[in-house]
Amino acid sequence: MLTEDGKHLYVSYDEYHNLIEKLAIKIHQSGWEFDTILCLARGGMRPGDILSRVFDKPLAIMSTSSYRADSGTVQGHLDIARFITTPKGEIAGKVLLVDDLADTGHTLRAVVDQLKNNYKPITELRTAVIWTKGVSTFKPDYSIEDLPTNPWIHQPFEPYDSMRPEKLMEKWRV
Numbered sequence: 001m002l003t004e005d006g007k008h009l010y011v012s013y014d015e016y017h018n019l020i021e022k023l024a025i026k027i028h029q030s031g032w033e034f035d036t037i038l039c040l041a042r043g044g045m046r047p048g049d050i051l052s053r054v055f056d057k058p059l060a061i062m063s064t065s066s067y068r069a070d071s072g073t074v075q076g077h078l079d080i081a082r083f084i085t086t087p088k089g090e091i092a093g094k095v096l097l098v099d100d101l102a103d104t105g106h107t108l109r110a111v112v113d114q115l116k117n118n119y120k121p122i123t124e125l126r127t128a129v130i131w132t133k134g135v136s137t138f139k140p141d142y143s144i145e146d147l148p149t150n151p152w153i154h155q156p157f158e159p160y161d162s163m164r165p166e167k168l169m170e171k172w173r174v
Helices: 013-030 045-055 106-118 165-171
Strands: 008-010 036-041 059-068 074-080 093-098 122-133 142-147 152-154
Touching: 013 045, 013 122, 013 142, 036 045, 036 106, 045 059, 045 093, 045 122, 059 106, 074 106, 093 106, 106 122
Parallel strands: 008 152, 036 059, 036 093, 093 122, 122 142
Antiparallel strands: 059 074
16 A cells, blocks of 8 residues: 555555566566576565466575665665575576565666676576666566655565564563
């Protein structure tokens, strides 16, 4: 649900999963065949997992991090892992790069550049996200929702950003 001022988008678990399913349909309808899904941790892990199951393709993981301060709401320095975790040895062939959103586009652009420059076995690379913000300088190949007002997206699992084991113990009275 987008707030009236367009500054916040609140997404339920059901909406989140429906958007991932719509993303799968969009990718399928494009007719593009790919060999591996590479998700960006952490935001791309949930969509990547579901797409990996739907398309029956191996899931590789690359860690990136740029949202660190204030429970992940303030963007900081971008860190990109040098290594990719994959069940097939080395990532190769046609790769679908998955993240949750293209915010500024900085992370996706940097990762795409790194993959093109440092992973020669990748023969083709396309990108897929759930949301693309209006300020994004990167336009993914596949996206479900364009957000021209650039709202902060409140994803359903966001409460875990500030939840610690002690809070869980209190919640479950352990």
